[in-house]
Amino acid sequence: NARGAALRMFLPGGPGVLGALCLCAVFNTVDSGMLFPQESSSREVKELNGLWDFRADKSPNRNQGFERAWYKSRLAETGPVIDMPVPASYNDITQDPSLRDFTGWVWYEREVVVPARWVADEGTRVVLRVGSAHYYSIVWVNGVKVTEHEGGHLPFEAEIGSLIRKDPTTPCRITIAVNNTLTLKTLPPGTIQYMSDRTKYPDGFFVQNIYFDFFNYAGIHRPVLLYTTPKAYVDDITVVTDFLDNTGLVKYTVSVQGATTATLKVTLMDKDRHCVASSSDQSGVLKVVDVKLWWPYLMHENPGYLYSLEVRQSDERSTQDVYTLPVGIRTVNVTSTQFLINNKPFYFHGVNKHEDSDIRGKGLDWPLIVKDFNLMKWLGANSFRTSHYPYAEEILQMCDRHGIVVIDECPGVGIKDIRSFGNASLTHHLAVMDELVRRDKNHPSVVMWSVANEPAAEMPPAEYYFKTLIKHTKGLDPTRPVTYITDSNYARDKGAPYVDVICVNSYFSWYHDPGHLEVIPIQLNTQFENWYGKYHKPIIQSEYGADAVPGLHSDPPMMFTEEYQNVVLQKYHDVFDQKRKQYVIGELIWNFADFMTAQGITRVVGNKKGVFTRQRQPKAAAFILKERYWRLANETGILPPWTKYPCSL
Numbered sequence: 001n002a003r004g005a006a007l008r009m010f011l012p013g014g015p016g017v018l019g020a021l022c023l024c025a026v027f028n029t030v031d032s033g034m035l036f037p038q039e040s041s042s043r044e045v046k047e048l049n050g051l052w053d054f055r056a057d058k059s060p061n062r063n064q065g066f067e068r069a070w071y072k073s074r075l076a077e078t079g080p081v082i083d084m085p086v087p088a089s090y091n092d093i094t095q096d097p098s099l100r101d102f103t104g105w106v107w108y109e110r111e112v113v114v115p116a117r118w119v120a121d122e123g124t125r126v127v128l129r130v131g132s133a134h135y136y137s138i139v140w141v142n143g144v145k146v147t148e149h150e151g152g153h154l155p156f157e158a159e160i161g162s163l164i165r166k167d168p169t170t171p172c173r174i175t176i177a178v179n180n181t182l183t184l185k186t187l188p189p190g191t192i193q194y195m196s197d198r199t200k201y202p203d204g205f206f207v208q209n210i211y212f213d214f215f216n217y218a219g220i221h222r223p224v225l226l227y228t229t230p231k232a233y234v235d236d237i238t239v240v241t242d243f244l245d246n247t248g249l250v251k252y253t254v255s256v257q258g259a260t261t262a263t264l265k266v267t268l269m270d271k272d273r274h275c276v277a278s279s280s281d282q283s284g285v286l287k288v289v290d291v292k293l294w295w296p297y298l299m300h301e302n303p304g305y306l307y308s309l310e311v312r313q314s315d316e317r318s319t320q321d322v323y324t325l326p327v328g329i330r331t332v333n334v335t336s337t338q339f340l341i342n343n344k345p346f347y348f349h350g351v352n353k354h355e356d357s358d359i360r361g362k363g364l365d366w367p368l369i370v371k372d373f374n375l376m377k378w379l380g381a382n383s384f385r386t387s388h389y390p391y392a393e394e395i396l397q398m399c400d401r402h403g404i405v406v407i408d409e410c411p412g413v414g415i416k417d418i419r420s421f422g423n424a425s426l427t428h429h430l431a432v433m434d435e436l437v438r439r440d441k442n443h444p445s446v447v448m449w450s451v452a453n454e455p456a457a458e459m460p461p462a463e464y465y466f467k468t469l470i471k472h473t474k475g476l477d478p479t480r481p482v483t484y485i486t487d488s489n490y491a492r493d494k495g496a497p498y499v500d501v502i503c504v505n506s507y508f509s510w511y512h513d514p515g516h517l518e519v520i521p522i523q524l525n526t527q528f529e530n531w532y533g534k535y536h537k538p539i540i541q542s543e544y545g546a547d548a549v550p551g552l553h554s555d556p557p558m559m560f561t562e563e564y565q566n567v568v569l570q571k572y573h574d575v576f577d578q579k580r581k582q583y584v585i586g587e588l589i590w591n592f593a594d595f596m597t598a599q600g601i602t603r604v605v606g607n608k609k610g611v612f613t614r615q616r617q618p619k620a621a622a623f624i625l626k627e628r629y630w631r632l633a634n635e636t637g638i639l640p641p642w643t644k645y646p647c648s649l
């Protein structure tokens with residue numbers, strides 16, 4: 001119908017917004033870099049977090065904002081506005097159910113006072129950066145469109161210097177329209193379904209169908225900021241590390257923009273800020289004698305060791321730009337039975353997470369981030385998977401510093417419809433991998449890319465789709481293994497031949513044979529033997545678990561009680577203990593914490609498979625996992641001297 005057409009008109013997917021693709025270059029497929037904004041002697045950062053004016057476009061076709069050009073004047077002048085915190089999902093902020101479950105465009109606006117110096121100095125680039133917004137965004141400054149971006153979870157930016165210099169007397173008004181609609185071609189995919197039976201549904205009724213199991217939170221989820229660089233600036237840095245005996249090798253490339261000739265000074269410093277190697281070449285290999293390698297948490301007494309790579313770019317007269325990148329020196333390799341970090345077998349004993357919490361939804365929240373790291377360390381977890389989308393860069397920086405190993409997943413979750421395997425979807429998926437690798441390539445904590453979660457990999461087009469996607473990702477980054485997360489459907493899986501590590505999710509005695517804990521040993525054993533027998537690749541149990549409503553008890557155990565969750569875990573662990581001597585290289589519990597989902601008959605206010613509640617309090621299973629993870633750490637790693645098992649952090 002007409003309404004549907006109008007709504008769809010503003011859905012993501014125009015060919016102009018997908019970005020340039022190049023299938024060959026190493027780490028270089030996106031035109032410019034996406035270095036994390038940082039203050040330095042040449043760069044300033046101004047955070048725009050806090051309250052923004054906000055309005056959801058509830059017009060029937062969700063198109064009024066464009067028809068009436070809400071970006072042209074102050075949002076408060078074109079209709080009512082409410083306070084909206086940034087960063088945060090907007091869904092749980094108000095008491096309005098229609099905003100919680102809203103689909104379509106919402107509008108954010110904020111006026112910013114730009115330092116006069118930035119405006120006056122033509123030699124300063126002023127960049128507006130959005131850490132992430134779900135899912136399709138258009139940005140205006142003083143009514144002029146500066147950029148648009150498809151997809152959540154990843155940053156985008158625009159240079160706005162010339163715009164704010166047009167009329168230095170007016171404040172800088174930033175308008176961001178964000179559309180959370182998911183279609184068959186977005187990541188994750190979804191469909192909009194109109195219900196036209198007027199005896200059952202009101203006029204204009206439609207639903208957003210999704211094929212994933214978490215609440216479709218929307219809004220501006222990560223910090224918005226302005227930052228400056230000089231006109232000639234360090235646009236990107238890529239490091240790849242290796243070592244030979246005691247010597248660390250840091251292969252680096254710097255790309256500079258805005259200068260025809262650039263003089264560089266690249267200095268690698270240790271933790272005490274002593275220079276350990278330097279160069280004046282744009283790319284090269286720095287050698288570090290007596291290298292201190294980057295080690296995972298619980299694998300070494302000094303995990304997460306980071307050097308700093310300071311890049312100074314100057315012209316004949318003075319230093320122009322300075323950017324400092326943290327660098328961890330480590331290697332990653334995969335054999336048919338092992339995952340090696342620094343040539344030592346690494347066993348993943350960790351968690352799957354979500355960016356999810358009360359009130360703020362998927363909004364970045366420092367207290368939550370730090371609490372989660374404290375809980376993971378308490379648990380003895382050495383790793384996590386960013387199920388089911390890229391997490392905030394701030395979280396990956398924490399992983400680098402604490403030695404928490406990451407499987408970095410793109411938002412390819414819920415690819416279940418055959419139409420989502422078409423060319424448009426694949427092109428977008430490749431572009432998302434470009435952006436993901438561009439953003440996260442330098443994190444030592446990231447040891448593997450995951451290109452999807454539980455796609456319908458048995459469908460005929462899946463083979464070409466995953467072959468292309470995985471090859472492309474390996475082309476972007478030849479240094480890390482690539483996987484996608486599969487369900488236990490080994491016989492029909494078309495993509496598995498192309499992955500480096502098999503990651504399997506299974507829920508025996510839950511979704512299959514509910515209530516029958518006794519099937520776990522045999523079914524899990526069969527699962528592993530089948531996958532290994534067919535592919536001879538190392539296997540990670542990338543999800544397993546059971547829902548437990550905190551405080552619900554029964555003995556003998558029944559589904560949804562804490563006891564049942566405990567027994568599921570223990571029975572899985574018994575099998576892991578046999579298979580980890582052979583080819584199983586890790587176990588990641590589903591899930592670290594309870595999280596919100598769409599409403600439905602299988603979810604009682606969210607998914608309750610957390611070993612912590614959504615408020616981060618332990619269920620009984622957390623203690624089982626803690627016992628186990630510290631025992632595994634004792635066996636497989638070198639426990640730091642300052643902690644004895646069982647730990648008391």
Ligand code: BDP
Binds near residue numbers: 453454543607
């Ligand atoms: C898995 C999905 C995960 C779900 C989980 C569950 O990968 O997103 O939350 O099932 O049902 O298959 O709890």
